[in-house]
Amino acid sequence: MKIKDNITSHFIKYILIFSVILFTSCTEQYVLQSNTFEDILVVNGIITNELRLQEIKVNRTYRLEENKPVFEKGANVYITDNDNTVYEFEEDVDSYISKSAFKAIPGKKYQLNIITKDGKSYSSTPEILTPESEVQVTPIVQTNEGEKGVNINVSSYDPTGQSKFYRYEYDETYKIIAPYWNPNKYIIAPYLTPDGDPDFLVVPRTGETRTCYTTKSLDDLTLKSTVGLTEDRINFPIRYISVKDPILRERYSIIVRQYVQNLASYTYYKTLKDLSISKSILSQTQTGFNYGNLKCNDNPNEKIVGYFEVSSVSSKRIFFNFIDIFPKEANYPPYFIKCNTIEKSNCFKEKGCGGAFIEAYVNSVFYVYYGSTDDNRIYTFVEADCGDCTKFSSNIKPLFWID
Structure with a gap:
């Protein structure tokens, strides 16, 4: 099972917006084209506490007039830990997949290493697994702006108060x-x-x-933090669906994944999200480059987009039929x-x-x-x-x- 492409798309979207901010002014009209283009490595690396084939995505930035990232072929990708264990990855269609299943172990330090086909060497800072926190997903009937619907509510609680920083993804599937x-x-x-x-x-x-x-995926960065709260408790609606939405007509399912982040990775993704919103393009503020925890070993000044995470993940899938949620509703949602x-x-x-x-x-x-x-x-x-x-x-x- 592969990690979803959501975050990679945000990396790419960010670098495009960053280029626009850097080379345009909001007081002038402009055409979105890449007159100035930086060929930058884009890495989406995450390993979790799930025993599975882990995945690392390595791409290149692409021009505004192009429609997809350029997969970095021929790279040597591997992860090392502080016990000198090497976890090798092999090239797949559009990513690098570990040759064998493994999971991150609490207390161990993991480092991502990439050597591109032209011999350039890149590595991350050593990262350790974040604390675990179990996620719960509950459908709740609610009226939103006068219209009845169902909120897909997400909650979690860490009694130790150590988690604090969270990122969420979901896939919804409907019959x-x-x-x-x-x-x-x-x-x-x-x-x-x-x-x-x-x-x-x-x-x-x-x-x-x-x-x-x-099946459709969440196309956004959803981040939550409990810093400053009395409890390390999360409770929010991640998805609202109108009673008239055809996706509820037969049977609906959603799986929510909760990634516990550390402060550094949360800050990186928060900055990424802030740079990705449309109003940033029109801002007079010339934001700097969003550096993550990756560097080029041959040239420390080289820019790299991305972050290597070692995150605990908890997931929960639910199913329900329309009548389960709206037993007294006379009219089913219309067809598409x-x-x-x-x-x-x-x-x-x-x-x-x-x-x-x-x-x-x-x-x-x-x-x-x-x-x-x-x-x-x-x-x-x-x-x-x-x-x-x-x-x-x-x-x-x-x-x-x-x-």
């Missing part, structure tokens, strides 16, 4: 059932009718097209789009015939067959999203899913 699904579909027959017109055949659909699952059916007569030459339309719909990716009269004189079609959920979602049931 989709196409409301106008039919197990059959129409195809064009390989022959013509005696009248010389196209004919149609009913054949079973292949593959799952009725039930799908969509308004589904309109279209009826056409299966003939070609008489007035009002819709045979040509039927042929077009059968060949179209925008409509699917929904039904027909017993005598097959009238065919009904519907927008593809309403009869085939794979048009906008995945028919692969997640391994974690529980019905």
